[in-house]
Amino acid sequence: xxxxxxxxxxxxxxxxxxxxxxxxxxxxxxxxxxxxxxxxxxxxxxxxxxxxxxxxxxxxxxxxxxxxxxxxxxxxxxxxxxxxxxxxxxxxxxxxx
Numbered sequence: 001x002x003x004x005x006x007x008x009x010x011x012x013x014x015x016x017x018x019x020x021x022x023x024x025x026x027x028x029x030x031x032x033x034x035x036x037x038x039x040x041x042x043x044x045x046x047x048x049x050x051x052x053x054x055x056x057x058x059x060x061x062x063x064x065x066x067x068x069x070x071x072x073x074x075x076x077x078x079x080x081x082x083x084x085x086x087x088x089x090x091x092x093x094x095x096x097x
Contacts, residue, residue, distance in 0.1 A: 001058055002088040005051040008081040014047060017078060021049075023067040033061045047080065052088075 009017045021040055028038065035056025042049055055061050062068050072083070 001056075002052070002054045002090060003059075004086045004088055005053070005083050006048065006086070007079055007083040008048045009078055010080050011047055013078040017049065017071075018042075020067070020071045024065065024071055027065050027067040031065065033065070036061045038062075 025040075028036070037054040038051065040049060040051040053062065076082075
């Protein structure tokens with residue numbers, strides 16, 4: 001399963017969002033969830049974030065992470081636009097993995 005998660009945070013929430021993302025990555029490094037590949041990018045506007053996830057076992061692997069739950073909590077307080085999850089269907093890639 002491959003997904004893209006796109007969200008736009010409020011300008012005053014960028015720093016807090018980055019801190020929460022760091023917590024997510026720290027927990028991932030500590031727990032090392034099996035079958036998960038995950039990357040997050042901050043777009044040029046500095047308030048839009050795009051994450052790409054590839055999960056062998058499905059979304060449960062992310063939902064089990066406490067830091068990810070905190071990141072997703074109270075979206076109305078931090079986001080200008082709520083997170084949007086899009087399923088991806090790979091057509092091809094080169095050197096991506």
